[in-house]
Amino acid sequence: MRLDFEPNNPDLVRILDQLHVAFFTVDHELRVVGWSQGATELTGRPAAEVCGASVGALDSGGERGLATLCAKLWADQGCGVVNGLVTVVHKGGALLTLLGELRVAFDGERRVGIAGVLTALGVHMQANQRLAEVVSPERARRAFHQLVGESEAMAAVFEQLEQAAGVDVTVLIRGETGTGKELAARAIHASSRRKTAPLVCVNCAAIPEPLLESELFGHVKGAFTGATRDKIGVFEAASGGVLFLDEIGDLGPSVQVKLLRALQEREIRRLGSLKSVKIDVRIVSATHRDLAALVAAGQFREDLYYRIRVFELNLPPLRKRRGDLRLLAEHFLREFNAQHGRRVRTLSPEAWAALERYPWPGNVRELRNALEHAFVTVRGDVLELGNLPGEVGGASPEVQPLEEAHGEREQIVAALQQAGGKKALAASLLGISRVTLWKKLKRLGINPRYVS
Numbered sequence: 001m002r003l004d005f006e007p008n009n010p011d012l013v014r015i016l017d018q019l020h021v022a023f024f025t026v027d028h029e030l031r032v033v034g035w036s037q038g039a040t041e042l043t044g045r046p047a048a049e050v051c052g053a054s055v056g057a058l059d060s061g062g063e064r065g066l067a068t069l070c071a072k073l074w075a076d077q078g079c080g081v082v083n084g085l086v087t088v089v090h091k092g093g094a095l096l097t098l099l100g101e102l103r104v105a106f107d108g109e110r111r112v113g114i115a116g117v118l119t120a121l122g123v124h125m126q127a128n129q130r131l132a133e134v135v136s137p138e139r140a141r142r143a144f145h146q147l148v149g150e151s152e153a154m155a156a157v158f159e160q161l162e163q164a165a166g167v168d169v170t171v172l173i174r175g176e177t178g179t180g181k182e183l184a185a186r187a188i189h190a191s192s193r194r195k196t197a198p199l200v201c202v203n204c205a206a207i208p209e210p211l212l213e214s215e216l217f218g219h220v221k222g223a224f225t226g227a228t229r230d231k232i233g234v235f236e237a238a239s240g241g242v243l244f245l246d247e248i249g250d251l252g253p254s255v256q257v258k259l260l261r262a263l264q265e266r267e268i269r270r271l272g273s274l275k276s277v278k279i280d281v282r283i284v285s286a287t288h289r290d291l292a293a294l295v296a297a298g299q300f301r302e303d304l305y306y307r308i309r310v311f312e313l314n315l316p317p318l319r320k321r322r323g324d325l326r327l328l329a330e331h332f333l334r335e336f337n338a339q340h341g342r343r344v345r346t347l348s349p350e351a352w353a354a355l356e357r358y359p360w361p362g363n364v365r366e367l368r369n370a371l372e373h374a375f376v377t378v379r380g381d382v383l384e385l386g387n388l389p390g391e392v393g394g395a396s397p398e399v400q401p402l403e404e405a406h407g408e409r410e411q412i413v414a415a416l417q418q419a420g421g422k423k424a425l426a427a428s429l430l431g432i433s434r435v436t437l438w439k440k441l442k443r444l445g446i447n448p449r450y451v452s
Contacts, residue, residue, distance in 0.1 A: 022098075022118040023338060025105065030055050030070050033113070042098075042118060044091030059088050066100060070114050073102050076195055081146055088118070099143065101334070117338055145187035147180055148331045149324040153316040157184070160313045165191035170263070170308050172248075173286040175315030177445060178365030181286035184315060185244040188284055197241030200234045205247035213255055214271055217262070223272025235268045235279050242282045248308065249289035249300065260304045283308060318360040318367065325355060328364060332371045333383075343381050350385040351393075358392050361409065361445035391443060409444045412437070416446070 022042040025034030032055055035047040043058070050058065056067035066086045073082045086100040102116040142150050144158040164171050165188045173181045182201060189199040207215055214223075218233030234243055251259065262268045263283065267276045285308050294300035318325070333344055347355070351374075360366055374387035385393050412430065419425035427437040441447075 024050075024116050024118070026055050026070055026114040026116070028074070028111065028113055030067065030074065030114075032058070034115075039118065043088055043096065059086060066116075069100055069102060070116075072190075072195075073104060073114060074111075076190060082190065086118070117334060119334060142327065143331075145190055146183045147187060148328055149321060150327055151321040151323045153321045154324060157313070157315060161187050162191065164188050164311050164313060167311070168193065168282055169310040170282070171284045171311045171313060172291075172309035173284065173313050173315065174291075175286070175288060176317045176363055177288050177447070178363030179315040179317055180364055181288075181315060182244065182246060184313065185242070185246075185284045185286065189242040189244075192242070192282070194241050194282055198238050199242045199244065200238040201244040201246065202234055203246045205250040209252045209255065212251075213258065216255070217258065217268045217270055219271035220273045223270070227272070230270075233268065233270065235262060235281055236277065238281045240280055242284055245283065245285040247287055247289075248285040249287035249291055249294060251300075253301075256301045256304050260301060260307060263304075263307045318363045322356070325367070326352070328367055329355060329371060332368050336372055336375045340375055342375060342378070344375065344378055344383055345381045347383040348385060351383050351388060354385055354388055354393050357394070361443070363445075366445065408440070409446065412440060412444065412446060 022039035023034070023036040024032060024039050027033050032050050032053055035045075035050045039050075040046050045058075054067070055070050056065070059065035059067055066088055069082060069086055076082075081101070081103050086098055088096045088098055090096050098118045100116055100118050102114050104111055105113045105115045142148065144161060147154070147157070147161075149155075149157070161184060171185075171188060173184050175181050185201070186199060189195060202215060204212060214227075214231065214233065216233050217235060218231050219227050220230050221227055258268075262279065265276075266280070267278050269276050291300055291305050291309075295302045295305050329347065333346070336342065337344055355367070355370075362369070370389050370392045371383070373389050374383045377387045378384070387393075412426070415426040415429045416423075419429060423437055423441075424434055427434045430437065432440075
C-alpha cells in the first residue's frame with residue numbers, strides 16, 4: 001500500500017497530532033523527520049529533540065530495536081509493511097515495549113522513507129532489563145508481520161510460519177478466501193534468508209490460461225502473434241527470491257506439466273525458445289480448493305501436488321478464531337485512523353454485538369472491508385451500528401446465526417459440485433430459484449467458478 005509522504009504538510013501534521021497513537025516518519029537515510037504529538041506523549045520526547053536524529057537514537061538496539069525494524073523494511077524490496085514488538089527508550093530512561101507497524105512511503109513511484117505507528121502494550125521496564133523477562137510469549141504473539149491474532153489457532157499458525165521461513169522448501173498455504181494467504185506468503189518471505197531478494201506474486205486464477213504460460217516462463221520475440229519483443233517471466237523476475245502462486249488449484253493441465261518440470265529440473269524455457277534457463281526460486285503457493293480431491297478427480301497432477309506441498313500450512317477461517325475478532329477490529333481501527341485522518345476510538349456495544357453475531361463468510365478481508373465502509377459514514381469518535389454495512393449490522397433479514405450459515409454454505413457448495421458449477425442446475429437441486437441462489441452466493445462469499 002502506498003502512503004503519501006508529506007512531513008512538511010501542516011494540515012497532515014495537525015490531523016496526526018489529534019490521533020491517539022504515536023505516528024512518525026523517517027527519511028531514506030533513516031533519520032526522523034516527522035514526530036506527532038501522540039509520539040511525544042508516549043515517549044516523553046518532544047519533536048524538537050527527535051527530528052533530525054537517527055532512528056537508532058530512539059531505541060535500545062538489538063533485533064527488537066526500532067532502527068532494526070526500519071532497516072529491515074527499507075532493505076526489503078518485496079514487502080511494503082512490517083509490524084512487530086519494538087523497544088523504545090523513554091525520556092526518563094525506562095524502556096517502552098510497543099507494537100510497531102511500519103510502511104514504506106512513496107512519492108509517486110519513488111521510495112522516500114518510512115511511516116510508522118507505535119501503540120503501547122502497557123509494559124514498562126528498566127533500561128537494563130531484557131524484553132523476554134517482561135513480555136510473555138503469548139503477548140508477543142499478537143502479531144506476526146501483517147498477520148494479527150492471539151487465539152490458539154493463530155499461535156499455531158505463527159509457529160508454522162517461522163518453521164516454514166527457516167527451511168528453503170516449497171510451501172502450500174490452504175485457507176478460505178479472505179483468510180490472509182498472501183499475507184502468510186509475505187511473512188514467510190520476510191522472515192527467510194531470501195528476504196533481500198524479490199517476492200513476486202501471481203494470481204493464477206486471474207490470468208487466462210493462454211497468457212499464464214508467458215507470464216510464468218516468459219517468451220521470445222515472434223513466439224506468438226503480438227510477441228513483438230522478448231519478455232522474461234516471473235520465474236526469472238523472482239531470481240534468488242520467492243515466487244508466490246496464488247490459487248494454484250486453477251492451473252490448467254498444460255501449465256501444470258511445465259510447472260512440474262520447472263520444479264524438478266530447476267530450469268525453465270521461454271515460449272518460442274530452445275534454450276533452457278537455470279532458476280533459483282522458492283515456490284510458495286496457495287489455494288482455497290481441496291487439491292487432494294482435485295487429484296482424486298483427475299483435475300490436478302498428483303506428482304505436482306506432492307512437489308508443492310513439502311510443507312503445508314492451513315489458515316483458519318474467522319469463524320474458528322472468533323476470539324481474534326476484537327483484536328482484528330482494533331487493529332483495523334488504528335490503520336484507518338492513520339489512513340483517513342480520523343479519531344475513531346472504538347465501536348458502540350450494539351456494533352460490537354453485530355460483529356460478534358455475523359458469520360463472516362469472507363473472513364478477515366470482509367471484516368476489514370466492513371470497517372473501512374463504516375469509516376465513510378462515521379461522524380464521531382465511536383462507530384455505531386448504523387455505520388456498518390447492512391448485512392453486518394443486521395439490516396438484511398437473511399443474516400443467520402453462525403452454525404446455520406455454515407451448514408447452508410456446505411449444502412450450497414455440495415449442490416454446485418454435483419451440478420458441475422452450473423447455477424441453474426444447483427438451484428434446482430436445492431429447490432430454490434436462481435435469483436435466491438445468487439443472493440445466497442453473494443452473502444456467503446461463494447464463487448461458483450471455484451466450485452466444481
